[in-house]
Amino acid sequence: xxxxxxxxxxxxxxxxxxxxxxxxxxxxxxxxxxxxxxxxxxxxxxxxxxxxxxxxxxxxxxxxxxxxxxxxxxxxxxxxxxxxxxxxxxxxxxxxxxxxxxxxxxxxxxxxxxxxxxxxxxxxxxxxxxxxxxxxxxxxxxxxxxxxxxxxxxxxxxxxxxxxxxxxxxxxxxxxxxxxxxxxxxxxxxxxxxxxxxxxxxxxxxxxxxxxxxxxxxxxxxxxxxxxxxxxxxxxxxxxxxxxxxxxxxxxxxxxxxxxxxxxxxx
Numbered sequence: 504x505x506x507x508x509x510x511x512x513x514x515x516x517x518x519x520x521x522x523x524x525x526x527x528x529x530x531x532x533x534x535x536x537x538x539x540x541x542x543x544x545x546x547x548x549x550x551x552x553x554x555x556x557x558x559x560x561x562x563x564x565x566x567x568x569x570x571x572x573x574x575x576x577x578x579x580x581x582x583x584x585x586x587x588x589x590x591x592x593x594x595x596x597x598x599x600x601x602x603x604x605x606x607x608x609x610x611x612x613x614x615x616x617x618x619x620x621x622x623x624x625x626x627x628x629x630x631x632x633x634x635x636x637x638x639x640x641x642x643x644x645x646x647x648x649x650x651x652x653x654x655x656x657x658x659x660x661x662x663x664x665x666x667x668x669x670x671x672x673x674x675x676x677x678x679x680x681x682x683x684x685x686x687x688x689x690x691x692x693x694x695x696x697x698x699x700x701x702x703x704x705x706x707x708x709x710x711x712x713x714x715x716x717x718x719x720x721x722x723x724x725x726x727x728x729x730x731x732x733x734x735x736x737x738x739x740x741x742x743x744x745x746x747x748x749x750x751x752x753x754x755x756x757x758x759x760x761x762x763x764x765x766x767x768x769x770x
Contacts, residue, residue, distance in 0.1 A: 527720035555628025559585035611636035630687035
């Protein structure tokens, strides 16, 4: 039996990946963020908790719309990288400033006050959480009428570049490989009190254009990819060959993602 992802050091395993995460992780399409916010009200009046915020990729997308964001991230290296990227600082939850406020917390214990946000967003992170404790915490911090949104960029392996990329990454993976989060992204386990809520599933397309160094950096941003030894050398050689075989006139390849979005209203 495989060890659940939430038991595989989720709060520390990205400490040596923060720089690559900032430079090489994909963003999310505007249409997905539109759907996350649709019907919640004027963005400038909303508060959101971005849980497992990493280096702030999704937090920035919300803040650009005018949403006040609590970026909840337990990993210090990722928080520091995110704070450098966003130019925002740590602030107490009671602060009235707009923008992004970084919080040292976990999905299961965010440290945010009860009924304090209109939206909980988990972007590329829900698979690292213990569903029962996390869903209870999300319900606690959401206001009545609030929303839980689960979002993933999931490699579209019907495309040759993505298929080749993930085959190479699986060969250089230890412990939790890409198939672990892909399984959750396609059927996320929803725990009480959200298990009785009506869940809407939306799918979008995203493409990340990468040169050879970018393709390698994207792989190295994954916490399960080895960074040293023969398998790491084989991965780098394979990624360079993959890039050379598929690069367009701009010297880049397109890594295509299916973007899975699940929306649940607070019970």
